[in-house]
Amino acid sequence: MRTTRSRRRLGSPEDRATYETLHTASLAGRALRRGLDEESAERALKHLRALLGSPAVVLTDTERVLATDGTRVRAEHAWDLARRVIEHGATGAFRTPTARHPHAIVAPLTVEDAVVGAVVVFADDTSAGLARATDEVARWVSAQLELAELDRSRTALMEAELRALRAQISPHFVYNSLGAIASFVRTDPERARELLLEFADFTRYSFRRHGEFTTLADELRSIERYLVLEKARFGDRLQVTVQVAPEVLSVTLPFLSIQPLVENAVRHGLERKAAAGQVVVLARDSGTEAVITIEDDGVGEDPDRIRRALSGAVRESVGLGNVDARMRAVYGDAYGIVVETERGAGTKVTVRIPKYAPGTER
Missing domain, CATH: 3.30.565.10 (Histidine kinase-like ATPase, C-terminal domain)
Structure with missing residues (x-):
């Protein structure tokens, strides 16, 4: 007598692809929610490269390259491309004949309408799809950075309110308590x-x-x-x-x-x-x-x-x-x-x- 076990269904290939994309994005989001610095860029970048499927990706702030992931790229070359986009605030496509990969798409990162950095995507060839994907990833990264900024603002506000609260309650209570203690x-x-x-x-x-x-x-x-x-x-x-x-x-x-x-x-x-x-x-x-x-x-x-x-x-x-x-x-x-x-x-x-x-x- 033989028994058969039904194999657990994991969903269609489209379902699995959607799950993996969302999971990869969530991993990058955890790092970016602390803000944009070298550590968060380093932790997020491999997940962003997986989302884009490109051979190399670079993240910068407005002053320097923060992290690179993928096949080796020259940081100074990536920064030169990022700087141009940061100055103009719009996504751009570039030919890079002296680089290992001959094409690059660069999209700005913005927080409250201010450019705070750029994502540089290197590729062997360009397409409208990769350009749209780069732009959407940059928008998503920008949203995570805005949430990080809101978290910092909320924390600063709470700390200020707590200081104000201490200032309110302390004099009245301290004087009365010390007076009561002195009476005993x-x-x-x-x-x-x-x-x-x-x-x-x-x-x-x-x-x-x-x-x-x-x-x-x-x-x-x-x-x-x-x-x-x-x-x-x-x-x-x-x-x-x-x-x-x-x-x-x-x-x-x-x-x-x-x-x-x-x-x-x-x-x-x-x-x-x-x-x-x-x-x-x-x-x-x-x-x-x-x-x-x-x-x-x-x-x-x-x-x-x-x-x-x-x-x-x-x-x-x-x-x-x-x-x-x-x-x-x-x-x-x-x-x-x-x-x-x-x-x-x-x-x-x-x-x-x-x-x-x-x-x-x-």
């Missing part, structure tokens, strides 16, 4: 020592210089230190509840994205309230997302003022617009913070964070 130095030295250690750990976290992202667990630990210091100042006037689902502790999120919201609840919600107040911090698991809410029963706020704070027109609500802008920059507009408030009715801020998002590694 004579009456309860051990309590003062504990608070001073909490203050040191809090500031060490808040002013750390590495990484745009942190875990929810680390952010919540810093929030707990902050609330311990505020309770030392407010005494029984401040009641705190923190409830966290263990499943979301490892979720990665932008550094200092929850802590300012808690400080906002204490500073603007409860500080102006005559009676005792409560802050509740909840973090729960919600399928593919972690949902964090910060709620206080303080004095509340005019909803229109909150809208202006989120737009950046009002600066008094510590970090509100800053955090909203950073969340949208990282996760998209669907993940801006949601604020529910009314005069005399307290405030509730909700933040949704995808459990897994590309580019948010610590």
Whole structure:
């Protein structure tokens, strides 16, 4: 008795060719997303040559040859061709009788309408197809370089916003915390020592210089230190509840994205309230997302003022617009913070964070 096994179908030749082309492009894209330099050009070039099927390909910036791949070509000859195209900003075809390959097609690389380099493709003969392919590859490389530039801009913006946020929160909190600690130095030295250690750990976290992202667990630990210091100042006037689902502790999120919201609840919600107040911090698991809410029963706020704070027109609500802008920059507009408030009715801020998002590694 014989059994037969059906061979696994890998698709038509056209399907396989499409897959290989896309896979090759993705390999080149990974290198180019870091920008255009010698290392990225070296890593990307062999994949670009595979896409073009040419014997030799060269990548340049606006000053020099960055990398070559394929049969040996003279860098100075390739640069002379690239320089001409960089000056005029248009794809050109050239005869190269003194080179190993008698033809070359050169296409400019552009970022935001500025020429940043060129791709030089050497061939034994030219065709309209190779010219179109070179032009399309140059456009695709340019798109990857524009994405790299956007990534750099986003990173620079986030760093600037983080510096602004630190500048906003630090003076107010530092002065009040040190005042609270000083009040215990004579009456309860051990309590003062504990608070001073909490203050040191809090500031060490808040002013750390590495990484745009942190875990929810680390952010919540810093929030707990902050609330311990505020309770030392407010005494029984401040009641705190923190409830966290263990499943979301490892979720990665932008550094200092929850802590300012808690400080906002204490500073603007409860500080102006005559009676005792409560802050509740909840973090729960919600399928593919972690949902964090910060709620206080303080004095509340005019909803229109909150809208202006989120737009950046009002600066008094510590970090509100800053955090909203950073969340949208990282996760998209669907993940801006949601604020529910009314005069005399307290405030509730909700933040949704995808459990897994590309580019948010610590």
